[in-house]
Amino acid sequence: MTPTIGASTLLDRLSQKRCDAAFIEALRRAAAARFLVLVGEKPVILSNEARDVASIRWFSNVELEALDFAAADALFLGVDRISGAGYFALAVNDHGDSRVGRAAELLRPLVDLRSIATQGIMSPDEVSLIGKAKSLAAWHDTARCCGRCGGVTTVKDGGWKRKCWACGQQLFPRMDPVVIMLVTDGHECVLGHEARFPANMFSTIAGYIEPGEDLDHAVRRETKEEIGLDVGEVRFVTTQPWPFPHSLMIGCIAFVAHGALEIDPQEIVEARWFGRADAKAMLDGTHPLGLWVPGKQSIAHSLIRAFADEAAVAGVDR
Ligand SMILES: [Zn+2]
Structure with a gap:
């Protein structure tokens, strides 16, 4: 299970050295230092003419100075494992700063991370690195x-x-922990359609873990609240950082013990049971009714795929 957005392994985070201000400052000022620039949370990228292959556009200190961007508060992402060069993120926005607005014009087109991940035009490691920078920058903006x-x-x-x-x-x-669960009786799964979803898209249900809750409790509470079903066994599957803006998605399979499907209209417009053939068709974009599920970049896709393939949901005793 490897959704497109995950934990980037490109750089050594070197978290034990972050508190050494002189070390970080020397890395940042070095000629080899490189900066990922986010303009209004959108990364500056390089892409080919057809716009079907993209990579991060790394800036040097000299290039940042030419753009009149101040890098003093750049966010330390980590170091190259071989060269030791420091990699940073610089988040700029044009709130009250006309210099940024002018420079940002030169850097367009800017593409938001969700589109980059959905289109699959960039390596998962680079997408994940942008996600890390974006989450961190979003937190600074509110703190x-x-x-x-x-x-x-x-x-x-x-x-x-x-x-x-x-x-x-x-x-x-x-970081906001969120449970996201594929609810199943072992033969079929429940997928829901929320009002904010595009037409015909169905997905797994999800909700924030509240203070004082453990994982199992949050899965049971959210499932009961949103679709009225009582969950027995909860099986942890995988996690995914989800930088919109800074969630950690905790993917589970929730096995239904009993209850009847009853949706909370505040949360969900429609929920249905789907068999494995339906789930496969929705994953592959071949469903006869045009129903579909979120793309490969999401943990929901991975959970539904696991159900469709019976990889994680077969042979359960209840
Ligand atoms: Zn204070």
């Missing part, structure tokens, strides 16, 4: 002030921490 005293916070540890200048409170990058 500029201290939640305790309202003081201004400043960037620390190469962007992996912020600290309030007034009360000293430390803030760490936010």
Whole structure:
């Protein structure tokens, strides 16, 4: 199970060195340093004329200076395992800064990460690296002030921490854990259609884990709330960082113990039982009614594929 967006293995995160400000600063100022630029959360990329192959456009310090982008608060992504060169992300937006607006014009076209991942035009490792940068940048954008005293916070540890200048409170990058589950009785699975989905798209159900909950409890509660079914065994399958903006999707198979399908109209417009043949057709885009499921970049796709292939859901005793 390898959705397109996962944990990038391109760089060594070198997390134990982030607190060494002099080390990070020397890496950042080095001629070999490279920067991934996000403009309004969209990465600057390189692509061929047909726009069917793309890669990250890495910038040097000299190029950033030419664009008048200040790299002092660049976010440390890691180092090249062989050369030791530092790789960073620089998030710029044009809120109140006309220089950024002008420079961003030169960098277009900008493509959002979801489109890049959906189109499959970039290597999964590069997509994942952009996801990491995007999640981190989105957190910085909302953590500029201290939640305790309202003081201004400043960037620390190469962007992996912020600290309030007034009360000293430390803030760490936010991750929101979400359970996403393929609900099945072993023969069929339940997929739902939410109002915000494109027409004819069905997917697994999902919901945020609440404080004080464990994984199993969250799966059972969300399944009961959204589609009215009681879940027995919960089987953990895999996880996926989902940088929209900073969730961690925790994929499970939820085996139905009993209950009747009853949807919560606040969450779901329609939910149906689907057999394996239907699921396969929806995955492959050949369903006779034109029904389909999310693309390969998503953990939902992987869970539905596992059900269709019987890889993770066969032979359960209930
Ligand atoms: Zn404070």
